[in-house]
Amino acid sequence: MEEQIGKVWDRFLKKKINKSYDDKRVFFTDKRKALNIFYHLLGGEKGKELQIADKRSIKTTRSVLERVSGSGTTFFLAWQDDKGVYLPASLAYFDNEKLNEMHYFWLVALAAKMPANAPNFAQKNLQIAHELIQTYPGFESFYQSAITYLIKERLRLSIKDPEQQRHELAFINSLVDRELINVSTYTLNNIYPFPLWLYPAQTSQQASNSFDDDAELENSPQKSEKTEELKMKKRSSQMDDEKKSDGLLIFLPDSLMSIMEQVNLDRSEDDSFDEDALYNAEDLEEITLGKKRANLSARIKMDLDFAEGAAEEYPLGKGHFINEWDYKKQDYLENYVCIKPIIDINIKPIALPKRLQKMVKKIASELDLMQLDRIKNNKLPYGDEINLDTWIEYLGHQDKSLHPQKFYESVERKCRDLATLILADVSLSTEAGITQEIRIIDMIKDGLMVFSESLNRLQDQFALYTFSSLKNTNVRFQIIKNFKEGYSDLIRGRIENIKPGYYTRLGAAIRESSKILDKQQTANKLLLIISDGKPNDVDRYDGRYGIEDTKKAIEEAKRLGITPFCVTIDLEAKDYLAYLFGRNGYVVIRDSKKLPKVLPEIYMNLTL
Amino acid sequence: MDSSSYFAQANEVELFEAAAAMKLPILIKGPTGCGKTRFIEFMGQKLGRKVHTVVCHDDLSAADLIGRHLIREEGTYWQDGPLTKAVREGGICYLDEVIEARKDTTVVLHSLADYRRVLPIDRTGELIEAHPDFMLVVSYNPGYQNVLKGMKPSTKQRFIALSFDYPNAEIECQIIMKEGDVNETVAQKLVTIAHEIRRLKESDIQEAVSTRLLIYAAKLISQGFNPYDACVHSIVESLSDEEDVLEVLRTLIKLHFLDENN
Numbered sequence: 001m002e003e004q005i006g007k008v009w010d011r012f013l014k015k016k017i018n019k020s021y022d023d024k025r026v027f028f029t030d031k032r033k034a035l036n037i038f039y040h041l042l043g044g045e046k047g048k049e050l051q052i053a054d055k056r057s058i059k060t061t062r063s064v065l066e067r068v069s070g071s072g073t074t075f076f077l078a079w080q081d082d083k084g085v086y087l088p089a090s091l092a093y094f095d096n097e098k099l100n101e102m103h104y105f106w107l108v109a110l111a112a113k114m115p116a117n118a119p120n121f122a123q124k125n126l127q128i129a130h131e132l133i134q135t136y137p138g139f140e141s142f143y144q145s146a147i148t149y150l151i152k153e154r155l156r157l158s159i160k161d162p163e164q165q166r167h168e169l170a171f172i173n174s175l176v177d178r179e180l181i182n183v184s185t186y187t188l189n190n191i192y193p194f195p196l197w198l199y200p201a202q203t204s205q206q207a208s209n210s211f212d213d214d215a216e217l218e219n220s221p222q223k224s225e226k227t228e229e230l231k232m233k234k235r236s237s238q239m240d241d242e243k244k245s246d247g248l249l250i251f252l253p254d255s256l257m258s259i260m261e262q263v264n265l266d267r268s269e270d271d272s273f274d275e276d277a278l279y280n281a282e283d284l285e286e287i288t289l290g291k292k293r294a295n296l297s298a299r300i301k302m303d304l305d306f307a308e309g310a311a312e313e314y315p316l317g318k319g320h321f322i323n324e325w326d327y328k329k330q331d332y333l334e335n336y337v338c339i340k341p342i343i344d345i346n347i348k349p350i351a352l353p354k355r356l357q358k359m360v361k362k363i364a365s366e367l368d369l370m371q372l373d374r375i376k377n378n379k380l381p382y383g384d385e386i387n388l389d390t391w392i393e394y395l396g397h398q399d400k401s402l403h404p405q406k407f408y409e410s411v412e413r414k415c416r417d418l419a420t421l422i423l424a425d426v427s428l429s430t431e432a433g434i435t436q437e438i439r440i441i442d443m444i445k446d447g448l449m450v451f452s453e454s455l456n457r458l459q460d461q462f463a464l465y466t467f468s469s470l471k472n473t474n475v476r477f478q479i480i481k482n483f484k485e486g487y488s489d490l491i492r493g494r495i496e497n498i499k500p501g502y503y504t505r506l507g508a509a510i511r512e513s514s515k516i517l518d519k520q521q522t523a524n525k526l527l528l529i530i531s532d533g534k535p536n537d538v539d540r541y542d543g544r545y546g547i548e549d550t551k552k553a554i555e556e557a558k559r560l561g562i563t564p565f566c567v568t569i570d571l572e573a574k575d576y577l578a579y580l581f582g583r584n585g586y587v588v589i590r591d592s593k594k595l596p597k598v599l600p601e602i603y604m605n606l607t608l
Numbered sequence: 609m610d611s612s613s614y615f616a617q618a619n620e621v622e623l624f625e626a627a628a629a630m631k632l633p634i635l636i637k638g639p640t641g642c643g644k645t646r647f648i649e650f651m652g653q654k655l656g657r658k659v660h661t662v663v664c665h666d667d668l669s670a671a672d673l674i675g676r677h678l679i680r681e682e683g684t685y686w687q688d689g690p691l692t693k694a695v696r697e698g699g700i701c702y703l704d705e706v707i708e709a710r711k712d713t714t715v716v717l718h719s720l721a722d723y724r725r726v727l728p729i730d731r732t733g734e735l736i737e738a739h740p741d742f743m744l745v746v747s748y749n750p751g752y753q754n755v756l757k758g759m760k761p762s763t764k765q766r767f768i769a770l771s772f773d774y775p776n777a778e779i780e781c782q783i784i785m786k787e788g789d790v791n792e793t794v795a796q797k798l799v800t801i802a803h804e805i806r807r808l809k810e811s812d813i814q815e816a817v818s819t820r821l822l823i824y825a826a827k828l829i830s831q832g833f834n835p836y837d838a839c840v841h842s843i844v845e846s847l848s849d850e851e852d853v854l855e856v857l858r859t860l861i862k863l864h865f866l867d868e869n870n
């Protein structure tokens with residue numbers, strides 16, 4: 001019987017309170033970027049992302065509503081916790097698209113200004129709403145009309161339960177007065193959620209807290225309260241568990257497995273060949289040209305037989321050892337890290353993929369416009385034009401026979417005295433999706449491809465490497481293009497074949513890159529790092545340890561006259577990146593889809 | 609309007625005076641439009657020294673600083689560049705945006721920037737000792753990092769360095785009131801907007817909102833433009849070329865001002 005009533009009630013409420021205007025519906029996904037920027041503009045917490053909220057049980061502890069309508073009532077609430085801000089996937093409360101859109105902006109503004117765990121969230125909502133309207137008068141009309149409308153809708157509910165009615169009215173009055181004087185926590189726990197509010201995370205602790213300072217507790221029958229509370233606690237702790245498990249807990253064992261396998265695999269490979277000497281530019285070039293193939297060890301032949309025509313990783317020797325900085329000891333751990341150079345063989349050369357052709361063409365024409373490949377060469381015995389300065393200087397010269405008499409200048413292709421090494425982080429995290437079809441690694445690949453085309457166009461010297469690591473014993477340093485190789489279809493093939501690896505032992509990769517750059521003869525050297533997150537590895541290389549080692553590696557690079565610069569898509573990155581690279585040594589790209597377009601721009605800014 | 613009025617951000621006026629007294633060169637870092645040039649002009653007036661300004665660029669050559677031979681009917685003659693002029697006559701030689709010059713150009717500053725205070729001129733064989741009132745000041749925007757340009761660390765280390773940023777809210781508000789001729793409410797609003805947009809720096813926009821742009825907005829408002837239009841055209845549009853970023857910024861501005869058109 002009670003269940004029957006509950007269902008009717010539930011349907012009634014949903015129909016009434018969730019009355020929606022589907023043709024005016026606004027979707028979060030369409031506004032995601034704008035809302036994220038807006039959140040940031042208003043001073044929202046740096047690391048937090050705006051996300052779509054799951055349906056959530058309403059925060060009514062032992063509420064009348066819950067008793068009547070059954071505990072299964074769920075609701076799309078806007079809420080936040082320490083990690084994120086969760087917004088409904090779409091909004092359609094109002095008969096006007098602009099208002100529905102404004103509703104999103106309103107919620108985001110609340111999120112930017114409200115601490116995640118404000119003790120009295122209802123009071124806080126009212127207070128911040130008030131402040132928002134003060135600072136942003138443009139919100140006033142939205143807020144007023146939204147409240148008026150929503151109150152009207154709520155009043156139409158004609159709630160029969162007098163107690164519920166009382167709570168509803170108290171709440172509505174408080175909205176009108178912008179003051180929560182007569183509204184108890186108990187009331188707040190007993191009304192339907194309010195769409196203009198931002199709710200806190202639902203944790204068992206908070207649930208019991210609000211229970212404790214509830215003044216009207218005595219009025220209600222104790223026993224059922226207790227059991228309800230228990231149920232509640234159980235539910236929320238379950239929710240907590242769920243939350244964790246869709247994060248790392250479930251994920252880790254899986255990847256640990258593959259790590260274990262990989263480690264074993266590496267060990268077995270280790271004994272099978274010894275060609276340490278191979279890792280230098282000269283040999284490399286020949287390998288990639290395929291000339292030396294016949295001379296390579298049996299191991300490769302086996303590989304070639306084994307998977308004919310399939311791309312294959314080929315380790316260039318057993319690897320070599322380099323130092324790492326241990327900030328706790330304030331000293332280097334000598335020969336602590338093993339760098340394992342790798343190159344892909346059996347790569348199918350490819351032409352520039354169709355999807356990038358338009359962009360590359362556009363960038364190329366922009367580069368041509370800049371005419372940066374032209375430079376005046378002065379003081380030539382013959383050339384395109386007379387250099388006036390030199391000529392006049394000659395006229396003013398005391399003894400004309402002593403003057404070198406080289407009056408000409410000509411415009412030549414500028415050979416920019418610059419070598420750039422691009423080091424891309426291809427750790428596991430780059431596997432993550434930006435959208436359903438596109439992963440970060442895809443954007444890095446496209447970025448490298450477009451960037452290579454641009455550098456090639458500029459005839460600038462460059463090399464491409466990727467890296468990922470599995471503890472200090474295995475830093476995979478993959479060669480895509482070294483300084484000697486020309487850019488070609490084969491290099492494109494290698495870029496296309498890049499795959500996500502494991503972790504990010506950034507310091508080691510920087511040291512290895514610096515070593516290579518240091519061998520270049522140019523006056524200027526740029527180390528461009530593309531990364532998606534903090535330095536980290538499965539061993540102690542995490543947090544402060546990784547940061548300090550990376551910082552050390554960067555200092556070493558600078559001492560060699562190398563300019564390091566980091567391009568990251570890690571939004572939380574700001575603090576540690578400034579620490580690592582200096583305030584102007586990095587750039588954060590909010591929308592990783594822009595990577596291909598932005599990389600050449602950054603490069604031009606750095607070198608024009 | 610008094611173009612020499614200057615609101616100090618911190619102790620830069622005292623530092624400048626001290627450096628001038630000690631004959632030390634000064635380097636000023638700071639984003640575009642934060643008041644670097646205004647500061648030098650002000651200090652020039654305060655110390656009674658002429659300011660010779662050179663705006664540096666890519667093609668700036670050492671001859672542009674030092675001087676060159678020119679021709680007239682009787683033959684050639686030597687014409688001092690702004691640097692040489694200041695060295696001879698005394699005064700402040702101000703190299704604005706020195707980072708835009710190529711590294712090899714700024715090497716001529718070396719001997720002027722240290723204890724020697726001399727300028728050798730190869731073409732005339734002269735070695736000029738700097739006038740006691742000569743002072744070298746350079747400024748640049750550290751927001752632009754460039755591998756090929758900038759000053760060598762060895763050059764940089766010869767300067768007393770002042771680091772400028774946009775003035776704090778209170779001072780910036782006063783500057784806007786004075787320079788833009790608006791009341792405090794409007795000025796404060798502009799500063800609030802600037803602070804919000806400055807949060808975006810480094811990721812979504814190419815350049816932060818400068819004090820200069822805020823003054824433009826203020827001037828437009830005091831000319832009778834509605835605040836939304838004034839802000840959009842002076843602050844927002846120049847920040848980015850990406851329509852989606854611009855759209856959010858416009859929304860922000862709209863929220864800040866009751867839109868009178870609606």
Ligand SMILES: Nc1ncnc2c1ncn2[C@@H]1O[C@H](COP(=O)(O)OP(=O)(O)O)[C@@H](O)[C@H]1O
Nearest residue numbers: 613614615640641642643644645646787819820
């Ligand atoms: N501290 C200040 N006092 C007075 N006016 C200032 C101050 N800072 C900035 N301004 C105003 O901002 C404008 C831009 O400053 P400017 O000196 O040209 O910037 P910068 O040289 O750093 O690019 C100036 O014309 C002036 O109106």
Ligand SMILES: [Mg+2]
Nearest residue numbers: 641644645704
């Ligand atoms: Mg200036």
